[in-house]
Amino acid sequence: MASPRRRPTQVDIARRLGISQATVSLVVSGGPASFQVAEHTRRAVLEAAAELGYTVNAAARSLKGGRNRLLGLYTFEPVFPVDRRDFYFPFLLGVEEATAACGYDLLLFSSATARGDRSIYASGANRLKVADGCVLLGRDIDRAELAELVREDFPFVFIGRREVPGHELSYVAPDNVAATRNAVLHLAGFGHRSMAYLKMADDQEPTRDRAEGFRQGIADVGIGADQVLVHATDEPVTGALLREWLTDGITALLVEPSEDDAAIASVERAAAEAGILIPEDCSVVLLGDPPPSESTRDWTRYRPPREQMAREAVRLLLELLDDEDGRPRHLLLGCRPIPGESVAEPTVSRPS
Known part of the structure; x- marks a missing residue:
């Protein structure tokens, strides 16, 4: 008897086109963020998805664990860090690689409001729930929304140490x-x-x-x-x-x-x-x-080991999904000193 055909994934689309899974996720996730991708690439992704029979079905849970096999990535920054020169790009790369290695698809959330800012609850409900759990990043955060995620018992890990009064968050951060x-x-x-x-x-x-x-x-x-x-x-x-x-x-x-x-x-x-x-x-x-x-x-x-932080964030997120007690995880990673050339012994005299 022939074995059942494996469901196509975003990784399959990315490999066929020779692009990153993050780019595929931006396109198939839809919404304003998908238009950050060049039009010819966007069309190619949609055509490949149709040819492979790829669909995002949030309601179709796998029998094992009752999961979608989807992990989310949400940023509080104005745009997704798809440019290699962006401060946040290594985080995106690390999350993408770790998610694929674990056999999950990655869903990038834009959740922009009519004002142009970002909100997890832009539609009045937690839009991240379409994923099994989510990695969060960004400097200008909404602490009230983080507190609400904790109250909802929604699994998430923040890249960077973050504090919310009265709540304990899971995070991976540089020391x-x-x-x-x-x-x-x-x-x-x-x-x-x-x-x-x-x-x-x-x-x-x-x-x-x-x-x-x-x-x-x-x-x-x-x-x-x-x-x-x-x-x-x-x-x-x-x-x-x-x-x-x-x-x-x-x-x-x-x-x-x-x-x-x-x-x-x-x-x-x-x-x-x-x-x-x-x-x-x-x-x-x-x-x-x-x-x-x-x-x-x-x-x-x-x-700071940005890509490693991102990979560890995915690992901790999967631990949270597997651990029924939901105990918050905290991980600090050491930073590598770069000697550079901008330090010397102090001079005796000063510029006049």
Whole structure:
């Protein structure tokens, strides 16, 4: 007796066309996000899906586990990170690879409102429920919606540490505390004792973690609070301000990068404006690894393992689906230091 024919998947479509599963998911999921894909590619995906007999049937549960074999990916960012230069692209790649390896299809959710922003409950109900569970990412989150997901007992894992008062969330995150502490120790090893910490002003969890690592680092090397300066990156760094810091004895900057390169570009412009050389006159360490930009400088920095975080998020999500107690999972992953070329020993004299 012949074995039953295997149901075609998004992976089959992707292999036939030589494109990513994420692109296939954008098209077959429909909605505004599908129009991020070039029209000729969109047509090719739909034609291949028809030829292979692929359908998304949210009501057809598999007999084992009562699941759709669909995992969701939801981003609070304005668009899906389909550009390789996007900060979030490695997360998308890791989720896609892990989902396919586990035999699941990936469903990308746009859930845009009439105002153009994103909402899980844009239609008045949790649209993520079409999937068995969901990986979430993004910086500008809606904590009320996360709390509602917890109350609904909907399985999800956030990429990045997130807190919601009164609720515990599952997450995979880089260990920004340890990485920032190590960055301070690295500067101190070169002889820097007076530093400026440029932090983002929104005080999200990654920023708070870096601030804690900075406090631990200066305490470990015996640097007093009067030897450091904290500056919010929503206030522009100008050439005059940078020159003032160096005149006051600052020899190194620790910069929390934004998800674009705005904070780093601001420092570079200020240095050029003031005639200050990096690292000869001022050392700079980036507290993270921003996406590729126009800068050709090899920054001293640390690199969060983005693709690994995404793969681990899928693994934890599947654990949640298999574990009836629904206990939240927390996983911190170490970051890799990148030596770069933006740190040197402090100079005795300062630019006049």
